[in-house]
Amino acid sequence: MTKSEVILAISRKTRLNKENIKATIDELMSIIQQATVENKRVYFSGFGSFFKKKRAQKIGRNINKNEAMVVEERYIPCFQPSKVFKEEIKASG
Template sequence: MTKADIAEKIQTTTGLSKKDSAALMESVFAIMKESLEAGETIKISGFGVFEPKQKNARRGRNPQTGEAITIEARKVITFKPSNVLKDAINK
């Protein structure tokens, strides 16, 4: 499913124009992105939790050469689906 598909579903569900549906979707995504960049957790009831986490630097290796390398510390986003979503998917 693409952004265009989501905007179309918003349009058919709410009756908003295509332009307004796309703007609404982009606004929601922008708010979520800003919150995650700020290190905030996003909890959506009945859907799940988006949480930024810090991964420490670690040793790894180049699979082609076998050479040892250091993988830099970085932030990642994890998603944990709610039980409601898990149940709906597994019906």
């Protein structure tokens, strides 16, 4: 499902203006992104949480040159679904 499809689905259910929905979704994503960058966990009850996670330095392999290389320590964005969300997915088969 694309962002456009989500906006259309929300618009159909709520009968709100698509432009307002798009602006709201854009702002929500911006807030989640900025909070995650600032090392704040963003939690939605019944859905899950967004946070950043530290990946340790490791030895990787450049398959084109077949040589080992060091992959530096870095942060990655993560999403952890809530227990309720996991159970819904599990029950859906």
